[in-house]
Amino acid sequence: MFVQDTEDQIFIDCLAGAGTFALGHNHPDVVNAVTEYISTGGPWQTLDITSPAKNNFVSEVYKILPDEFSQSAKLQFCGPAGTDAMEAAIKLAKIATGRSGIWSFSGAYHGMTNGTLALMGNINTKSPVPGLMADVQFMPFPYEYRCPFGLTGAESIKANLNYLEHQLSDQHSGTPLPAAIVVEAIQGEGGVIPAPKEWLQGLREITERHGVLLILDEIQCGIGRSGDMFAFEIADINPDVIAMSKAVGGGLPMALIAYHEKLDQWKPGAHTGTFRGNQLAMISGAKTLKILRETNLIESVKEKGQFLLESLHNLKSDCDFIGDIRGRGLMIGIEIVDTQSAGKSKAPNPELATKIQQQCLQQGLILETGGRSGATIRFLPPLNISQEELKTVTNIFISSVAEVMRNL
Numbered sequence: 001m002f003v004q005d006t007e008d009q010i011f012i013d014c015l016a017g018a019g020t021f022a023l024g025h026n027h028p029d030v031v032n033a034v035t036e037y038i039s040t041g042g043p044w045q046t047l048d049i050t051s052p053a054k055n056n057f058v059s060e061v062y063k064i065l066p067d068e069f070s071q072s073a074k075l076q077f078c079g080p081a082g083t084d085a086m087e088a089a090i091k092l093a094k095i096a097t098g099r100s101g102i103w104s105f106s107g108a109y110h111g112m113t114n115g116t117l118a119l120m121g122n123i124n125t126k127s128p129v130p131g132l133m134a135d136v137q138f139m140p141f142p143y144e145y146r147c148p149f150g151l152t153g154a155e156s157i158k159a160n161l162n163y164l165e166h167q168l169s170d171q172h173s174g175t176p177l178p179a180a181i182v183v184e185a186i187q188g189e190g191g192v193i194p195a196p197k198e199w200l201q202g203l204r205e206i207t208e209r210h211g212v213l214l215i216l217d218e219i220q221c222g223i224g225r226s227g228d229m230f231a232f233e234i235a236d237i238n239p240d241v242i243a244m245s246k247a248v249g250g251g252l253p254m255a256l257i258a259y260h261e262k263l264d265q266w267k268p269g270a271h272t273g274t275f276r277g278n279q280l281a282m283i284s285g286a287k288t289l290k291i292l293r294e295t296n297l298i299e300s301v302k303e304k305g306q307f308l309l310e311s312l313h314n315l316k317s318d319c320d321f322i323g324d325i326r327g328r329g330l331m332i333g334i335e336i337v338d339t340q341s342a343g344k345s346k347a348p349n350p351e352l353a354t355k356i357q358q359q360c361l362q363q364g365l366i367l368e369t370g371g372r373s374g375a376t377i378r379f380l381p382p383l384n385i386s387q388e389e390l391k392t393v394t395n396i397f398i399s400s401v402a403e404v405m406r407n408l
């Protein structure tokens with residue numbers, strides 16, 4: 001949980017390498033597994049060649065996939081970054097369907113390459129780059145606090161799904177049938193926005209009926225982060241493709257996709273890349289997945305998340321600049337707003353969010369900001385954070401907010 005800077009200040013790390021350290025920094029079992037492997041003199045990377053480390057990692061990955069999905073799943077190792085897993089998913093979907101369109105959602109983040117940047121919601125980040133991947137459309141994400149339909153609860157979900165259905169079935173919608181729809185079950189960079197279970201179920205039903213592939217980007221919200229192994233599992237659905245990276249490598253670079261064998265229509269070599277045989281990441285990844293599978297850690301994530309949410313909710317009555325508190329498991333966000341702005345969902349207040357973030361940093365707590373205008377403060381701690389450490393996190397946060405309020 002802890003990192004130390006060059007001036008010896010110790011911080012409690014609630015960013016955890018952007019969610020890569022499910023078990024925190026230097027977990028002793030992971031360190032042992034990697035050092036033991038190195039001491040055997042085994043190869044560090046093997047391109048595509050099968051090895052005991054790879055066999056073991058593959059078998060661990062199959063064990064964490066949902067049962068029904070795993071029975072017909074194929075794996076593709078990708079260049080070791082989440083964005084390359086998403087590139088592979090896009091290519092696979094286009095080849096398998098023969099269609100070129102990919103639909104994404106407002107607020108989406110899938111990486112920074114030419115294809116994934118095109119699927120990004122954040123216009124400021126993508127607009128300096130001309131000529132991104134063509135044939136991309138955006139649908140509204142079910143972001144209740146800023147619902148584009150001006151609705152809440154079940155009504156908001158229903159309107160959102162009706163709109164999606166309409167765009168796919170209306171011959172005059174202007175949006176030809178896409179190869180795939182890509183979605184995060186909990187948007188991370190978009191501001192920690194969990195998709196409601198009913199919405200995910202509706203999305204799966206609609207895409208299936210229209211023969212559109214559903215790609216779940218579980219790069220950030222997967223591998224236990226939400227309190228389920230994969231965040232989409234809350235909806236009990238089967239996607240066509242699952243993209244994994246970050247925590248799946250146990251803190252070392254790793255990315256892969258799992259997909260239904262019926263889609264396996266690309267040729268060998270269709271998605272090559274030198275560093276797809278990173279043995280050390282397979283060792284650390286396999287050890288991490290085994291620990292997650294064999295302990296009750298993921299189960300505890302739900303409780304810890306609930307504790308964090310409740311502690312933060314207690315703050316809300318005293319702080320009218322907290323617009324929304326949301327999240328699932330240990331992926332939680334607080335949206336800071338401008339109390340002077342008009343409307344029910346007030347304008348984001350990135351200056352105040354940054355002040356709180358900086359105050360937390362001074363008090364030894366690392367937090368990230370993201371979401372609309374960077375006004376959502378994000379908690380993404382290692383999953384094995386203890387109850388005591390979680391209390392320290394909330395105490396630092398509460399006292400930082402109080403300090404910032406005193407100086408407003």
Ligand SMILES: Cc1ncc(COP(=O)(O)O)c(C=O)c1O
Pocket residue numbers: 018080081082083084086109110111112184188189217218219220221245246
């Ligand atoms: C949901 C999601 N998809 C894809 C990516 C891209 O991963 P990478 O930065 O490893 O390319 C990220 C990174 O934050 C992410 O959160």
